[in-house]
Amino acid sequence: MITIEGVSKQFKGKIALDQVSFTAEDGKVTGFLGPNGAGKSTTMRAALGLIKPDAGRALIDGKPFRESASPMALVGAVLDAKSAHKGRSAYNHLLALALTNGIPKKRVNEVIALTGLESVRKRKAGSFSLGMSQRLSIAAALLGDPHNLVLDEPVNGLDPEGVKWVRELCRFYASQGRAVLLSSHLMSEVALTADNLVIIGQGRILETTSVDRFVAEHSVHAIRVVTPEPDKLRRIFEGANQVQVSETARLLSDPERGVVLRISGAQLERTAQVFAQAQLVTYELIEERASLEDAYMMLTHSQVQYVTREVPGQAPVQYGTPQQGTAAAARAQSVGSQPDGLAHTGVPSPTIVSQSLVPTQPTDNTVQPPDGAAQPTDAAQPAVPAQSLATTQSDNTRPDVPQFGGGQPVGSPEQPQVFPVQPIDTSAYQQPPAQPNNVPAAGAPVDTSADVEQSQPQEQPPEQSQPQPRTEPQAGDANRQPPEQTTTQGGAR
Numbered sequence: 001m002i003t004i005e006g007v008s009k010q011f012k013g014k015i016a017l018d019q020v021s022f023t024a025e026d027g028k029v030t031g032f033l034g035p036n037g038a039g040k041s042t043t044m045r046a047a048l049g050l051i052k053p054d055a056g057r058a059l060i061d062g063k064p065f066r067e068s069a070s071p072m073a074l075v076g077a078v079l080d081a082k083s084a085h086k087g088r089s090a091y092n093h094l095l096a097l098a099l100t101n102g103i104p105k106k107r108v109n110e111v112i113a114l115t116g117l118e119s120v121r122k123r124k125a126g127s128f129s130l131g132m133s134q135r136l137s138i139a140a141a142l143l144g145d146p147h148n149l150v151l152d153e154p155v156n157g158l159d160p161e162g163v164k165w166v167r168e169l170c171r172f173y174a175s176q177g178r179a180v181l182l183s184s185h186l187m188s189e190v191a192l193t194a195d196n197l198v199i200i201g202q203g204r205i206l207e208t209t210s211v212d213r214f215v216a217e218h219s220v221h222a223i224r225v226v227t228p229e230p231d232k233l234r235r236i237f238e239g240a241n242q243v244q245v246s247e248t249a250r251l252l253s254d255p256e257r258g259v260v261l262r263i264s265g266a267q268l269e270r271t272a273q274v275f276a277q278a279q280l281v282t283y284e285l286i287e288e289r290a291s292l293e294d295a296y297m298m299l300t301h302s303q304v305q306y307v308t309r310e311v312p313g314q315a316p317v318q319y320g321t322p323q324q325g326t327a328a329a330a331r332a333q334s335v336g337s338q339p340d341g342l343a344h345t346g347v348p349s350p351t352i353v354s355q356s357l358v359p360t361q362p363t364d365n366t367v368q369p370p371d372g373a374a375q376p377t378d379a380a381q382p383a384v385p386a387q388s389l390a391t392t393q394s395d396n397t398r399p400d401v402p403q404f405g406g407g408q409p410v411g412s413p414e415q416p417q418v419f420p421v422q423p424i425d426t427s428a429y430q431q432p433p434a435q436p437n438n439v440p441a442a443g444a445p446v447d448t449s450a451d452v453e454q455s456q457p458q459e460q461p462p463e464q465s466q467p468q469p470r471t472e473p474q475a476g477d478a479n480r481q482p483p484e485q486t487t488t489q490g491g492a493r
């Protein structure tokens with residue numbers, strides 16, 4: 001378990017950490033997220049006793065790391081991928097670490113196989129790519145079969161196979177009751193691996209939570225509508241206190257015409273139903289869900305120290321709040337400023353019409369009205385009164401205006417057909433299924449040939465699977481593979 005208690009640190013008067021507290025629990029992968037310069041590495045260094053905090057303390061399994069008699073069995077750390085001596089081979093680098101920490105020589109071969117470095121074991125570390133250097137750093141971290149893993153951006157530079165392997169390694173270590181602290185900039189990557197999240201910005205903890213809770217709390221639901229009749233749409237929601245309608249920037253995937261609006265606080269099905277009954281022309285009606293990455297960006301974007309410029313021609317990133325003043329928004333505004341898009345310039349092309357989820361006419365929404373044909377306008381149509389999504393019973397006195405929460409069910413013969421929307425794929429942020437039994441493990445390698453070719457079990461020395469006594473019981477021992485003999489002592493790396 002890694003405990004950070006009220007750690008503060010300044011560098012030349014600049015605050016790097018401000019009262020940082022959190023715990024990376026045994027049996028869990030704790031994702032440590034934050035933008036560049038947020039304080040992740042400084043926190044990890046403080047945990048490992050590499051910097052002295054101005055205030056607070058960091059404990060590993062209840063004690064300061066520096067007090068550990070066998071540091072490599074206590075913590076395996078990846079802080080700097082390029083820390084190996086450039087002129088030393090991968091094998092010799094690991095051997096030197098092993099011998100100076102009382103780790104058996106056979107363990108070097110074991111971690112080399114685990115990390116897929118066998119074919120380059122004799123190559124000098126200075127010639128390694130970033131990805132191979134990361135593997136070497138991870139191999140060094142695993143040498144002592146540690147109870148805690150501290151991994152600072154371990155997937156940086158790794159190929160997809162390596163990324164997957166690190167993910168499985170973290171999960172496996174946690175499943176054995178060990179604590180894994182994993183830093184990253186990428187919420188999507190951390191969400192696939194971590195149980196818990198610690199989010200830091202400008203040296204302060206912004207949130208400590210579980211991945212599941214973060215997803216539940218930060219998944220913003222909104223409806224994105226493109227319509228040539230924005231005023232009519234706004235009138236539909238007048239008086240609906242819990243519903244907010246705001247103009248938003250156009251995305252490349254949006255139809256070119258019409259005004260792009262975001263509606264928050266409304267249900268998709270009910271909204272589509274009311275739009276259909278109000279005969280509101282829509283070119284697009286989509287339920288948006290903020291991805292986990294969006295939610296993370298929303299939380300941290302005000303904490304970003306190194307601000308980038310918008311790439312020309314790209315829609316700005318939206319963090320669940322409407323963007324204003326952008327070129328895209330201005331374009332949307334100019335299109336939407338037509339008094340009545342349907343009767344004038346807002347008449348969509350057939351292609352765009354076919355994307356409409358709510359037909360203009362009850363019978364056929366794929367037929368473009370002939371040029372100049374008289375179309376219903378806002379003036380010609382009855383005004384649409386305010387609707388309240390929260391109100392399940394209609395208080396609308398106009399019989400010809402649909403009600404949220406009331407009226408006919410969608411799909412009834414009297415209703416125009418409502419086409420289903422394509423939900424935004426959030427599967428990439430789902431927790432992976434339970435790990436298979438063949439996840440690689442330090443100290444007890446198993447067949448990972450599907451992931452890492454070099455880590456074939458037959459290449460492991462036979463004695464590696466021998467039981468290894470530990471000097472003291474450790475959390476999760478019941479779940480462990482038999483560990484090796486590691487009477488490590490002294491000599492932090």
Ligand SMILES: Nc1ncnc2c1ncn2[C@@H]1O[C@H](COP(=O)(O)OP(=O)(O)OP(=O)(O)O)[C@@H](O)[C@H]1O
Binds near residue numbers: 012038041185
């Ligand atoms: N040795 C140092 N001397 C001066 N300033 C430092 C030192 N180490 C860190 N800092 C500063 O402390 C702050 C936190 O840095 P840190 O490296 O911990 O951030 P980080 O979250 O790991 O960033 P990144 O994701 O870019 O690695 C930054 O402003 C950084 O410039």
